[in-house]
Amino acid sequence: MIKKSLVALGALLVLFPTIAFAEDPSANQLNMGINALWVMLAAILVLLMQGGFILLEAGSTRMKNAGHVAGKTIFTLGLASIVYWAVGYGFAFGGDASDSLNKFIGLGNFFFNPEIASVDNALPSSVFFVFQLAFAAVSLSIAWGGFAERAKLSAYLIFTLFFVSVIYPVIAHWIWGGGWLAKDGAQDFAGSTVVHLTGAIGALAATILLKPRIGKFNKDGSANEILGHNQVFTALAVLILWVGWFGFNAGSTIAIGDGFFGFVAFNTQLGAAAGAVAALLISWLVNGKADITTMLNGALAGLVAITASCAFVDPWAAVVIGLVAGVLVFFSAKFFEKIKVDDPIFALSVHGAAGVWGTLANGLFATEELSQKVGIGKAGLFEGGGWGQLWVQFESVVVCGAFAFVASFIVLWVVKKAIGFRVTEEQEIIGLDLSEHGNYGYPEQMKKAGTSV
Amino acid sequence: MHNPIREKRLLDITEAEDLEQLRSIREREQSRLATELSTSPAYAVMESLNELHDTLITQAIRLAENDLARLGHGAPPVPYTYMLYGSGGRYEQTLYSDQDSGLVYADVSNEVEEERCRIYFPLFAATVVQYLIALGYPPCEGSVIASNPEWCLSLRGWKKKIDSWFAEPSWENVRYLLIAADGRALSGDKVLADKFKDQIYNDMLDRPVIARRLMENTIRHKVLVGVFGQLLTERYGEEAGSLDIKYGAYIPMVNAFRLLAMQAGIRDTSTLSRIEALKQANVLSEDEAMEASDAFVFFLKLRLLATGTHEDGQLIGTGKISSKQLTKEMKIPLKQALKAGAKIQRRVQRELQHRFGGR
Numbered sequence: 001m002i003k004k005s006l007v008a009l010g011a012l013l014v015l016f017p018t019i020a021f022a023e024d025p026s027a028n029q030l031n032m033g034i035n036a037l038w039v040m041l042a043a044i045l046v047l048l049m050q051g052g053f054i055l056l057e058a059g060s061t062r063m064k065n066a067g068h069v070a071g072k073t074i075f076t077l078g079l080a081s082i083v084y085w086a087v088g089y090g091f092a093f094g095g096d097a098s099d100s101l102n103k104f105i106g107l108g109n110f111f112f113n114p115e116i117a118s119v120d121n122a123l124p125s126s127v128f129f130v131f132q133l134a135f136a137a138v139s140l141s142i143a144w145g146g147f148a149e150r151a152k153l154s155a156y157l158i159f160t161l162f163f164v165s166v167i168y169p170v171i172a173h174w175i176w177g178g179g180w181l182a183k184d185g186a187q188d189f190a191g192s193t194v195v196h197l198t199g200a201i202g203a204l205a206a207t208i209l210l211k212p213r214i215g216k217f218n219k220d221g222s223a224n225e226i227l228g229h230n231q232v233f234t235a236l237a238v239l240i241l242w243v244g245w246f247g248f249n250a251g252s253t254i255a256i257g258d259g260f261f262g263f264v265a266f267n268t269q270l271g272a273a274a275g276a277v278a279a280l281l282i283s284w285l286v287n288g289k290a291d292i293t294t295m296l297n298g299a300l301a302g303l304v305a306i307t308a309s310c311a312f313v314d315p316w317a318a319v320v321i322g323l324v325a326g327v328l329v330f331f332s333a334k335f336f337e338k339i340k341v342d343d344p345i346f347a348l349s350v351h352g353a354a355g356v357w358g359t360l361a362n363g364l365f366a367t368e369e370l371s372q373k374v375g376i377g378k379a380g381l382f383e384g385g386g387w388g389q390l391w392v393q394f395e396s397v398v399v400c401g402a403f404a405f406v407a408s409f410i411v412l413w414v415v416k417k418a419i420g421f422r423v424t425e426e427q428e429i430i431g432l433d434l435s436e437h438g439n440y441g442y443p444e445q446m447k448k449a450g451t452s453v
Numbered sequence: 454m455h456n457p458i459r460e461k462r463l464l465d466i467t468e469a470e471d472l473e474q475l476r477s478i479r480e481r482e483q484s485r486l487a488t489e490l491s492t493s494p495a496y497a498v499m500e501s502l503n504e505l506h507d508t509l510i511t512q513a514i515r516l517a518e519n520d521l522a523r524l525g526h527g528a529p530p531v532p533y534t535y536m537l538y539g540s541g542g543r544y545e546q547t548l549y550s551d552q553d554s555g556l557v558y559a560d561v562s563n564e565v566e567e568e569r570c571r572i573y574f575p576l577f578a579a580t581v582v583q584y585l586i587a588l589g590y591p592p593c594e595g596s597v598i599a600s601n602p603e604w605c606l607s608l609r610g611w612k613k614k615i616d617s618w619f620a621e622p623s624w625e626n627v628r629y630l631l632i633a634a635d636g637r638a639l640s641g642d643k644v645l646a647d648k649f650k651d652q653i654y655n656d657m658l659d660r661p662v663i664a665r666r667l668m669e670n671t672i673r674h675k676v677l678v679g680v681f682g683q684l685l686t687e688r689y690g691e692e693a694g695s696l697d698i699k700y701g702a703y704i705p706m707v708n709a710f711r712l713l714a715m716q717a718g719i720r721d722t723s724t725l726s727r728i729e730a731l732k733q734a735n736v737l738s739e740d741e742a743m744e745a746s747d748a749f750v751f752f753l754k755l756r757l758l759a760t761g762t763h764e765d766g767q768l769i770g771t772g773k774i775s776s777k778q779l780t781k782e783m784k785i786p787l788k789q790a791l792k793a794g795a796k797i798q799r800r801v802q803r804e805l806q807h808r809f810g811g812r
Contacts, residue, residue, distance in 0.1 A: 218693075220691070222689070222690065222691060222692075223688075223689055224689050225689035225690070285679060285680050285681065286683070287688065288675065
């Protein structure tokens with residue numbers, strides 16, 4: 001046996017080099033290969049962020065819904081991939097539309113059929129597709145925050161169809177696909193607006209239409225704290241998302257190039273760190289207790305905010321952006337609770353409020369040098385660029401937010417009227433694990449505890 | 454100081470023949486005192502209220518003694534004293550206080566008498582506790598109550614117990630020491646109570662390091678005022694917006710001054726007299742004492758205002774000031790008082806940490 005293996009190995013060693021070096025690759029081909037590898041790695045990291053969302057959402061909700069919350073993320077990831085392949089990618093990046101139509105929507109590349117290898121040593125379109133798909137899926141998972149613990153499984157299915165085919169691709173096209181905001185010079189490097197705000201606005205429309213969970217608010221208007229069932233999951237989720245974010249932001253350079261992706265990653269780390277620190281401190285100062293949930297939200301808010309600006313600002317500004325995001329997320333969560341909007345996973349504050357802030361922050365802190373390097377927009381207010389860039393950023397937030405809200409609201413409103421959006425009171429009380437799937441995610445614990453968890 | 458209402462009240466109680474009468478007197482007098490709160494100074498109402506509780510409990514004890522004798526259990530075989538702990542011991546009971554109590558009886562010289570005591574006093578204590586429940590005083594949740602055999606002992610038994618607390622200053626034992634330090638004799642032979650207290654204070658002075666353990670045991674309750682001077686109110690639930698005046702203002706002050714008093718060998722149990730004695734002993738300056746007692750009187754008043762509910766016939770206080778009661782006019786002195794409370798809490802911690810070294 002050993003002898004045979006050695007013989008085989010020896011034979012391979014003799015044969016393999018002669019095959020591998022049969023034809024030397026050109027410098028361009030190597031360059032393409034490295035870029036493709038980097039973007040593919042980034043795509044894998046962004047895809048892995050779904051693991052973060054599974055743990056974040058499951059940890060922040062109750063045991064009786066854990067299986068549903070976790071499982072539906074995988075299901076919708078599957079559905080989103082097919083929808084994005086068939087339709088979404090074509091609207092976002094298709095190049096067949098006339099110039100005037102292309103301002104608003106792309107056309108072409110439906111049922112996308114990529115080349116099997118790189119053409120002219122450009123980034124393989126298959127890799128680009130996988131990378132873009134991972135972003136769409138992240139945006140979708142953010143929206144689920146507003147659905148948590150009370151939406152019907154069928155509503156998840158229908159919303160996925162519309163969100164991934166039209167709502168998200170249209171905004172992606174406006175900013176990244178050569179649409180009208182791209183022409184205006186809107187700076188959103190990796191998607192504070194495109195991915196995070198769009199997802200958060202979907203969550204907002206959902207949570208408004210669904211109304212708060214049973215037991216969230218009392219008759220007198222005071223709020224109850226519905227604690228998640230596993231804070232360790234939530235913390236681990238934040239770490240997974242944080243690490244995945246290097247693919248999200250640094251991968252958005254789409255190339256190794258001169259090593260600029262390193263600078264983007266560097267700013268990303270500073271923004272996240274500042275967000276975590278600021279959020280813990282502000283909750284400690286204001287509430288008298290250092291709140292773990294707030295701190296975790298702060299880290300995510302720092303990441304969301306730096307997503308738009310990571311390639312446009314200096315490191316000190318990345319820290320400022322993160323610090324502000326950490327404080328903002330704390331007060332934003334308080335605000336939504338005050339106006340009686342139930343936001344179980346804090347999607348509105350983490351991705352919405354911080355997404356808006358991150359996008360606007362470019363209008364304040366973007367430097368001339370970096371804007372030129374990326375080739376989009378110009379310097380912000382504090383960097384001598386005047387109000388122009390801030391206005392463009394503001395415009396992109398308002399327009400994208402409004403579009404995402406109206407579109408999501410219409411889809412979900414029709415769902416509500418046609419088939420019903422929310423599970424029955426009884427189903428909500430026994431939990432979606434049982435009502436939607438027939439089994440508990442935690443069978444032992446749940447059967448012991450009865451139906452009241 | 455002729456006060457006809459007060460004299461009538463006390464006379465009514467001492468003449469009451471049964472628990473029903475006592476209960477109706479309690480209800481009548483408490484609602485009278487509750488209305489007085491808006492017109493009279495808080496400490497005066499507090500004083501009257503505690504006198505009312507003392508007289509009611511004393512009368513319940515007398516009734517229990519009589520009833521046991523009538524049932525053939527005889528009179529108490531040896532002198533005893535019925536002790537109050539907690540807010541009762543500190544003379545700071547509210548309208549809704551529960552029972553924290555214990556019993557100390559004299560040492561005996563022979564087995565026969567000892568046996569009689571072991572039969573009589575648990576029965577007696579259980580009867581008193583039952584009577585007080587009938588008057589609407591809920592039993593202590595932590596079982597610091599005379600009907601618990603651990604808190605109904607001879608003087609010798611107490612000596613052994615207190616020694617064991619000092620010998621093994623675990624979290625639980627330190628908590629008992631803190632409770633015992635607030636002990637006050639209500640009725641019976643008060644010399645026994647003094648001897649009981651000797652046990653604590655003599656050992657305290659012998660073992661100064663115990664003070665740090667005492668502090669660590671009470672450090673948990675922080676004054677509910679934030680760094681910006683904001684009130685740290687409840688954030689969630691039906692009581693959202695309310696302030697936990699009991700654990701966020703009153704208890705931290707009680708803890709701080711109990712600790713300072715125990716350190717200085719001051720045996721008073723009420724917080725205000727502890728502050729006064731600390732001033733006499735030059736532990737507190739004139740200004741500090743003034744600031745502290747003003748703040749404390751304010752907390753006492755709020756504690757009296759705190760919402761309470763009836764639960765199975767027992768009067769139960771939540772110890773919280775509701776958001777409706779927290780008016781703008783009240784918030785200003787409240788914040789001021791809380792800041793004073795936070796200051797004294799910090800001072801006690803710093804002093805003890807300084808003296809015995811940090812962890």
